[in-house]
Amino acid sequence: MVSLPEPGAFIELDEPALRHRVPVYRSGSGPAPRILVTAGLHGGETTGQYAAFRLIESLAADPEVAGEVVVLPRCNPSAFRRMERTSPFDELDMNRIFPGDAEGTPTQVLASRVWDLAREADYIVDLHCAGPYATPYTLAQYSEYENCRELASLLDIPVVVQSGGSEGQLFVEAGRRGIPAVIIELPGGGPDGIIDLAAGEGTLGALRRLLTLLEVLPGEASAPSPAFCDQLVRVTAPADGLYLPRVAPGNGLGEDGIVGLLEAESVVTEGRGYCIKNRPPGYVFRGDALAAVAPAAPGEASG
Numbered sequence: 001m002v003s004l005p006e007p008g009a010f011i012e013l014d015e016p017a018l019r020h021r022v023p024v025y026r027s028g029s030g031p032a033p034r035i036l037v038t039a040g041l042h043g044g045e046t047t048g049q050y051a052a053f054r055l056i057e058s059l060a061a062d063p064e065v066a067g068e069v070v071v072l073p074r075c076n077p078s079a080f081r082r083m084e085r086t087s088p089f090d091e092l093d094m095n096r097i098f099p100g101d102a103e104g105t106p107t108q109v110l111a112s113r114v115w116d117l118a119r120e121a122d123y124i125v126d127l128h129c130a131g132p133y134a135t136p137y138t139l140a141q142y143s144e145y146e147n148c149r150e151l152a153s154l155l156d157i158p159v160v161v162q163s164g165g166s167e168g169q170l171f172v173e174a175g176r177r178g179i180p181a182v183i184i185e186l187p188g189g190g191p192d193g194i195i196d197l198a199a200g201e202g203t204l205g206a207l208r209r210l211l212t213l214l215e216v217l218p219g220e221a222s223a224p225s226p227a228f229c230d231q232l233v234r235v236t237a238p239a240d241g242l243y244l245p246r247v248a249p250g251n252g253l254g255e256d257g258i259v260g261l262l263e264a265e266s267v268v269t270e271g272r273g274y275c276i277k278n279r280p281p282g283y284v285f286r287g288d289a290l291a292a293v294a295p296a297a298p299g300e301a302s303g
C-alpha cells in the first residue's frame with residue numbers, strides 16, 4: 001500500500017467556522033502540459049474521489065512525471081460530509097455554477113477557486129458517479145468541440161456519450177473557452193457513498209494511460225478506441241409492477257431493444273445501443289427510472 005503524500009496546499013475560505021478545506025495535490029516537473037483532475041464536486045460521488053486519491057498515491061510513487069498534474073480529489077467537503085450532491089451551507093449544485101463567484105456563498109467561492117486552476121489547465125478530467133447501477137462512461141461535448149473529442153478518445157473508458165451540456169458545468173464552461181474537458185461517470189455514490197473499487201482501479205488505469213499518451217508519464221501506450229454514442233435515452237416504468245432487467249450495464253442491447261420485462265411485458269427502447277444503467281429486479285411505479293441507453297451514433301465506428 002502506497003501512502004498518501006501531504007497536499008501541497010489547500011483552498012480555504014476565510015470563515016474558520018466553516019470547514020471548506022479543499023486539498024490541492026500537484027506533481028510533475030512542469031510546466032506543460034498541465035492536466036487538472038477534479039472529483040467530488042458532488043459530495044456523495046465517492047468512486048470518483050477514490051480514483052482521484054489512487055491517482056495521487058500512484059503519482060507520488062512515480063519519480064518521472066513531466067508537465068504538471070493537479071488533482072483536487074474532494075472539491076466540495078461539506079457536501080461530502082453529508083454524502084449529498086450539495087453543501088448544507090447554500091444548497092447550490094457546484095457543477096452548475098462555474099465559473100463561480102469569488103464574493104458569493106461558500107460553494108460559489110470554492111467554484112471560483114477551482115475555476116482559477118481550471119483556466120490554467122490544458123486538459124480537464126472531472127470525475128463523477130452515476131449511481132450504483134451504472135457502468136463507466138465518458139461524457140463529452142464531442143460534437144461541438146474537436147479537442148474534447150480528442151481528449152475523450154485518449155481515455156480507456158469503453159463508451160463516450162454526447163452531453164447536452166448544462167450551463168455552469170465545469171467541463172461545459174471550460175470547453176466553451178477552448179479547454180478540452182470531459183467528465184468520467186462511474187458506478188457508485190448514492191446516500192451510502194458506495195465506492196465501486198473495480199471502477200476506481202479502472203479509472204486509475206485510464207488516467208495513467210492518458211498521462212502516458214500525453215507524455216506526462218514515461219513509457220509507451222496504445223490509443224484506446226472507445227465507441228462514440230449519442231445522448232443518453234432514459235427509460236422509465238410505463239406502469240406499476242415487477243421489473244426484471246434483461247441486459248446488464250456495460251453490454252449492448254439486442255436488435256429488439258429490450259431492456260427488461262415489466263409484469264412480463266417487454267420494456268423496449270428505440271434503436272440499438274449500449275446499456276449504461278439498468279436497475280436490479282424490483283417493484284416499480286409508473287415513471288420510476290429503470291434504465292439508460294446510449295444509442296450508437298450514426299457514422300461512428302464502434303470500438
Ligand SMILES: [Zn+2]
Pocket residue numbers: 041042045095128129
Ligand atoms: Zn456528479
